[in-house]
Amino acid sequence: MLTPEQIQIQxxxxxxxxxxxxxxxxxxxxxxxxxxxxxxxxxALVFPDIYDIGMSNLGLAILxxxxxxxxxxLAERAYSPWSDMEAAMRQSGIPLYSLESKHSLADFDxxxxxxxxxxxxxxxxxxxxxxxxxxxxxxxxxSHPLLIAGGHAAFNPEPMHAFIDAFVIGEGEEVIQEIxxxxxxxxxxxxxxxxxxxxxxxxxxxxxxxxxxxxxYADGTFARIEKLWQDAPLPVVKRIVAKLPPPTTNFxxxxxxxxxxxxxxxxxxxxxxxxxxxxAGMITRPVRExxxxxxxxxIESAIEKTGFEEISLLPLLSSDYTHIxxxxxxxxxxxxxxxxxxxxxxxxxxxxxxxxxxxxxxTRRGGFTLAPEAATERMRQxxxxxxxxxxxxxxxxxxxSRGWSTIKLYFMIGHPSETLEDVQxxxxxxxxxxxxxxxxxxxxxxxxxGVSTFVPKPHTPxxxxxxxxxxxxxxxxxxxxxxxxxxxxKLTWNNPEDTLLEAWLSxxxxxxxDVLYQAWLGGAKFDAWKEQFRYDIWLEAFxxxxxxxxxxxxxxxxxxxxxxxEHISTSVRKxxxxxxYLWSLQGKxxxxxxxxxxxxxxxxxxxxxxxxNPGEVWQCPEVKSKKIPVEAIQGARLEEENSxxxxxxxxxxx
Ligand code: SF4
Numbered sequence: 169m170l171t172p173e174q175i176q177i178q179x180x181x182x183x184x185x186x187x188x189x190x191x192x193x194x195x196x197x198x199x200x201x202x203x204x205x206x207x208x209x210x211x212a213l214v215f216p217d218i219y220d221i222g223m224s225n226l227g228l229a230i231l232x233x234x235x236x237x238x239x240x241x242l243a244e245r246a247y248s249p250w251s252d253m254e255a256a257m258r259q260s261g262i263p264l265y266s267l268e269s270k271h272s273l274a275d276f277d278x279x280x281x282x283x284x285x286x287x288x289x290x291x292x293x294x295x296x297x298x299x300x301x302x303x304x305x306x307x308x309x310x311s312h313p314l315l316i317a318g319g320h321a322a323f324n325p326e327p328m329h330a331f332i333d334a335f336v337i338g339e340g341e342e343v344i345q346e347i348x349x350x351x352x353x354x355x356x357x358x359x360x361x362x363x364x365x366x367x368x369x370x371x372x373x374x375x376x377x378x379x380x381x382x383x384x385y386a387d388g389t390f391a392r393i394e395k396l397w398q399d400a401p402l403p404v405v406k407r408i409v410a411k412l413p414p415p416t417t418n419f420x421x422x423x424x425x426x427x428x429x430x431x432x433x434x435x436x437x438x439x440x441x442x443x444x445x446x447x448a449g450m451i452t453r454p455v456r457e458x459x460x461x462x463x464x465x466x467i468e469s470a471i472e473k474t475g476f477e478e479i480s481l482l483p484l485l486s487s488d489y490t491h492i493x494x495x496x497x498x499x500x501x502x503x504x505x506x507x508x509x510x511x512x513x514x515x516x517x518x519x520x521x522x523x524x525x526x527x528x529x530x531t532r533r534g535g536f537t538l539a540p541e542a543a544t545e546r547m548r549q550x551x552x553x554x555x556x557x558x559x560x561x562x563x564x565x566x567x568x569s570r571g572w573s574t575i576k577l578y579f580m581i582g583h584p585s586e587t588l589e590d591v592q593x594x595x596x597x598x599x600x601x602x603x604x605x606x607x608x609x610x611x612x613x614x615x616x617x618g619v620s621t622f623v624p625k626p627h628t629p630x631x632x633x634x635x636x637x638x639x640x641x642x643x644x645x646x647x648x649x650x651x652x653x654x655x656x657x658k659l660t661w662n663n664p665e666d667t668l669l670e671a672w673l674s675x676x677x678x679x680x681x682d683v684l685y686q687a688w689l690g691g692a693k694f695d696a697w698k699e700q701f702r703y704d705i706w707l708e709a710f711x712x713x714x715x716x717x718x719x720x721x722x723x724x725x726x727x728x729x730x731x732x733x734e735h736i737s738t739s740v741r742k743x744x745x746x747x748x749y750l751w752s753l754q755g756k757x758x759x760x761x762x763x764x765x766x767x768x769x770x771x772x773x774x775x776x777x778x779x780x781n782p783g784e785v786w787q788c789p790e791v792k793s794k795k796i797p798v799e800a801i802q803g804a805r806l807e808e809e810n811s812x813x814x815x816x817x818x819x820x821x822x
Contacts, residue, residue: 172270175262182256190424191219194267197421201268202242209241209348212266212276216291219247224428228282231344233416241348244268248291264298273299276313283319286673287696289328293688305333310361323451324626324733327673327680329377334368337736338406341413343373369400373407382678388719390677390732403737410777411785412437412456417470430478431470435463436489440761440787444552444752447625451738454770455787460491464498478509487515496527514539517555517563525570535574536567542583543593549755551583564601568608575601575615581644582622582636591644595651602656616658621667625674626733629748635671635721638664665703669695671721677732682713741769762787
């Protein structure tokens with residue numbers, strides 16, 4: 169194995185000949201460089217795509233900060249090399265290495281992969297291979313690092329079960345510390361790798377796939393998951409932090425242009441809107457908020473440490489944050505004259521605050537983004553985004569009249585029961601919004617429509633529905649391309665084959681691991697990149713494995729079908745999801761659950777955490793009685809909501 173010094177020498181020879189060598193050097197402002205020998209545990213944090221994308225990942229930035237605060241551990245970073253660099257590395261025998269110390273990844277104790285979306289899976293396999301570590305978890309022993317993975321895609325970990333030793337389900341801030349503690353104890357004990365894996369399985373929020381076996385019916389549908397070790401938890405309940413820890417502010421400042429050259433400040437976590445297609449909305453419950461003071465101080469600290477001039481307030485619908493107006497005003501006042509720009513990724517349409525728009529006017533650049541997701545009121549009722557067309561047009565008028573010229577509108581095609589009339593309505597609505605702009609600001613008005621395709625994601629009320637076929641998607645896109653063109657209109661869309669890959673991987677069972685492996689052997693990688701993605705490789709991989717891709721995507725599931733991801737519990741009960749799905753078929757909607765709790769399952773599972781954090785920290789109702797110990801959460805069967813005393817007082821929404 170090459171030493172860091174040998175790796176550096178080899179790098180010096182190849183970096184002048186690859187694109188953007190700044191991706192591979194490290195040494196940026198705020199990088200943490202500890203003495204390798206001064207700590208007992210070495211963690212490599214890997215984003216399995218190129219540096220330009222991975223550097224904007226907030227989850228890894230948080231973990232990097234937290235691990236490096238420990239005196240007994242260090243965290244370093246690694247990203248996938250672009251194809252030219254990978255070829256040069258393989259030719260020179262350079263393994264995947266960390267940017268900080270240039271150690272080979274195989275030298276680390278723990279390697280943590282961030283998997284926010286499924287199209288990173290083949291890159292993950294490629295990274296393991298480039299690190300010279302056995303790809304299959306079953307082939308690794310005590311001499312190899314522990315491979316863990318987390319992120320939103322890990323809520324259905326089964327397609328990756330054969331490659332990863334342990335998955336973190338849910339939020340990582342606390343669990344990463346416990347994983348390091350368990351690892352250190354195991355290392356001292358000098359026992360076999362199985363002992364480590366069993367100890368990790370006892371940590372709330374950790375799923376160790378090798379401790380379970382999956383069974384299927386003769387027709388190929390999933391039957392059940394069985395424990396291979398009696399103490400393995402079933403289900404594995406997601407991890408949450410009861411109170412959001414102070415935001416990370418010590419961001420590394422890249423030398424090269426990355427996709428987001430700005431500071432991400434997470435002001436809240438979770439969403440209560442209940443959009444039925446939304447994976448994040450279901451898996452990140454409950455809503456927890458930071459205080460205005462905490463957020464404003466974090467912004468100040470991050471600006472001082474990094475020099476960035478743009479702040480992005482996260483998550484996607486940060487305008488739902490209870491004190492958003494207060495925060496934006498506080499930031500405008502505190503940083504007036506410093507050319508600071510504040511962006512909110514997307515703004516809510518209904519009860520749209522004109523005051524918020526005015527407050528953002530001085531700080532925000534670029535266009536306004538609104539996400540109606542569907543263009544007819546019928547369709548918006550089905551997906552539970554019950555905003556009226558009149559409200560949307562009124563909001564558009566208000567935006568144009570305040571001097572903005574561009575509105576970005578996000579839609580999805582492929583929603584359940586969608587007709588071509590619903591798709592045509594997308595073009596009509598965009599034109600109606602543009603007409604409002606023309607009336608207000610003339611020919612400067614612009615509407616950019618981004619139309620993606622719906623994928624029925626696990627753990628959502630739409631997990632039962634089929635995905636559109638390539639032919640159906642193409643027909644809808646052709647209609648839109650014809651209807652949506654002309655001055656002031658711009659349309660962007662996804663390749664239908666990309667959508668199918670996302671659907672196969674997000675809805676896959678354990679057998680999908682074979683397909684994934686075959687696809688990687690066939691040359692699949694960088695599947696999230698249009699010009700790199702090879703659909704034919706995936707079809708061949710399915711064929712080699714004797715599996716039908718349509719089984720995963722185009723089959724409507726009976727209501728009682730067991731899903732291969734059900735042993736992973738988001739704490740939102742299947743009973744709630746089923747009811748919500750059946751409601752959607754009748755066009756019935758739910759209000760934001762901050763107005764009325766629908767007992768989705770979060771409170772029975774996390775009652776004790778809620779009791780310990782009263783008041784507005786959470787946006788769920790307070791829990792009055794019956795204490796459930798936190799230790800009992802891991803592996804606990806979810807209790808019915810009526811066993812808990814819930815205070816049904818409404819929470820005031822401004
Ligand atoms: S417990 Fe109630 S308020 Fe909390 S997320 Fe679930 S439905 Fe919403």
